[in-house]
Amino acid sequence: MNFEGVRYVMHAYCVMPNHVHAAFTPLAGFQVQKILGTWKRYSGRRINALLGKSGEFWQEESYDHLIRSAGDFDHAIRYILANPVKAGLREWPWVYLAPALRS
Numbered sequence: 366m367n368f369e370g371v372r373y374v375m376h377a378y379c380v381m382p383n384h385v386h387a388a389f390t391p392l393a394g395f396q397v398q399k400i401l402g403t404w405k406r407y408s409g410r411r412i413n414a415l416l417g418k419s420g421e422f423w424q425e426e427s428y429d430h431l432i433r434s435a436g437d438f439d440h441a442i443r444y445i446l447a448n449p450v451k452a453g454l455r456e457w458p459w460v461y462l463a464p465a466l467r468s
Contacts, residue, residue, distance in 0.1 A: 367403075367407065368400075368403070371392070372391065372392055372395040372400055372403075373389045373390060373391050373392055373395060373400055374389060374390045374392065374463075375387070375388075375389045375461065375463060376388040376389060376390070376438075376442065376462075376463050376466060377441075377442050377445045377446060377460075377461060377462045377463065377466065378445065378460070378461045379445045379446065379448050379449060379457075379459065379460045379461075380459035380460075381448060381449065381452065381454075381459075382454075386444070386445040386448055387445070388432070388438070388441050388442055388445055397429055398427075401427050401429075405422075405423040408422070408423075409421070409422030409423050410422075442462070442466065445460075446460060446462060
């Protein structure tokens with residue numbers, strides 16, 4: 366997680382076969398869209414290199430949701446962590462939960 370703790374605080378993420386979910390807090394002076402753009406550029410280049418491909422990897426669009434309450438935050442975290450299970454991906458390795466949120 367490049368720039369974690371510098372540009373954002375990562376709470377949870379899940380990398381699925383065809384999309385990504387992430388719950389993070391941008392730090393002062395950093396915008397969500399710029400953070401996402403950096404992630405997409407970096408990961409797209411790396412994935413294309415591994416696949417021996419070039420060109421756009423990620424779609425332009427993204428969906429963001431502003432967390433408005435502790436309950437909303439808890440719901441988002443549960444959704445992210447449950448996503449692989451709902452898709453039938455047992456013991457999916459590409460899931461992260463920040464140590465502070467582990468109970």
